[in-house]
Amino acid sequence: MRLQVSMLPIIQCALAAGVAWFVATDLVGHPRPFFAPIAAVVSLGLSLGSRLRRSAELVVGVVLGIGVGDLIISAIGSGPWQISLVIALAMSTAVFLDGGPIFAMQAGSSAVLVATLIPPGNSGGVDRMVDALIGGLVGIAIIALIPTHPVWRARKDAAKILKTASDVLQKVADGLVANDPKPIEEALKKARATQSDIDTLRTELKGGREIARISPMYWRQRHRLAGLAKTADPLDNAVRNIRVLARRSLSLVRDDEILDPRLVDEVEKLSQAVDVLRRMILADPGQRPDAADAARVLRTVASGAKPELIDNAGLSATVVLAQLRSIIVDLLQVAGLKRISALATLPPTVEKPGVTPDVL
Known part of the structure; x- marks a missing residue:
């Protein structure tokens, strides 16, 4: 390979x-x-x-x-x-x-x-x-x-990161359901190993920009490459937030905190939504799922990330929900939304918010 x-x-x-x-x-x-x-x-x-x-x-x-x-x-x-x-x-x-x-x-x-x-x-x-x-x-x-394709390698790197993110979230959900720290420990270890993949993605994007500038064969790819480059920062942020979510989930299980089952469902649904986003990144233009499909699935997850999921819960459960909401915002930006639009998809944390709600 x-x-x-x-x-x-x-x-x-x-x-x-x-x-x-x-x-x-x-x-x-x-x-x-x-x-x-x-x-x-x-x-x-x-x-x-x-x-x-x-x-x-x-x-x-x-x-x-x-x-x-x-x-x-x-x-x-x-x-x-x-x-x-x-x-x-x-x-x-x-x-x-x-x-x-x-x-x-x-x-x-x-x-x-x-x-x-x-x-x-x-x-x-x-x-x-x-x-x-x-x-x-x-x-x-x-x-x-004789250029390499300026977009292909970067898309594969981004898809690999999203595949890892989806797997980590699923392992976290499995550990929360079983109240077993072992799957979450495995998930956390896997999440911590993603930084090299993020660095590789940034390198590939930089190399792709050079190729798109000097190779006439790929001048038309510059707009696609620019769109993919915009996903690097929110993707990096999402992975960092997933690490925090996994770490707090591990504390939650070890401390035997009370947890609303609906919050676990949200983590699992987010794992599935990330896989839809991965297929969007990897697919060629015109194939399904497209950005609208990925954003729709993420909006569905966002609608369930309500503050009521942590009523009477401990600190770790509160952090898990906060990180979940942050990850949704990051991934919606990967799907093409602006941050303010992504924030607007989340249920408000107060009854009558005076400003656009933040993640929590």
Whole structure:
């Protein structure tokens, strides 16, 4: 599965390396342009995020490292302490210029090349700069000509997060029904492991924006990608609130608090609604369920999240209801509603609210 997900980036890297070598040798005339394929591979990598930034940092880092190295080595010669000095100066300059990790790494490694392989004053330093530029530009061209779909991977990541959220809520409901902490403990552990998935989603969205900008094949996908990007924050918030709900549900069971069965039903219904939302995210345009279907199911759950469910209940049950209402608001935003409209779907917490009710 991991190989399948990474197959296209691997093909892109392999093709970019070959093309960069061809351009540098046959078109530019460099006899051994080993930095061109290296630059192409590093600029692409297996991650889809920040590829344009990586390419820019790579080229600038190489230029900086070779420039500093050539200047210093020409004056003080080569040797152990000279190598240490050149690397320290090149990497310090990169950090001072507020570059990323690739910027500093390439500045340091390029300085090593100058201090050990490229004779001071030789044209090799300039050739390395040109090779790095060729590799970076070839990498960008490969992204534009053989791109990954800017929306597909992000949709799969969002659907995976929602699948986990649905499973967690169902396990919490099972534990509450059975008054058994074990399913809730499993749910909490699963919920806490979702942060890496959220981070991956944000990376895929960032990479998708780059692809949609530079690849003519996917210029029309920019509006869909922008809509999907709006779901990242409310989805993140929903997962965080689910963790709190699971933690308080565990306390509720362990403390043997009184719980209205209707509140447990709400948790289970929310689990089912999240699965509808997952299928909405994963489906192609024109397929069912659409955003309206997902929002309708969530509104049904919202209508039952009434304050009366915690009459005579303890603190943990109160927190569970509050988190349930917050999760509904977050997920309605994932379905396309504005926050104020999502809040309006919840039953009021007072008889005559003077303002739009908040979650609790």
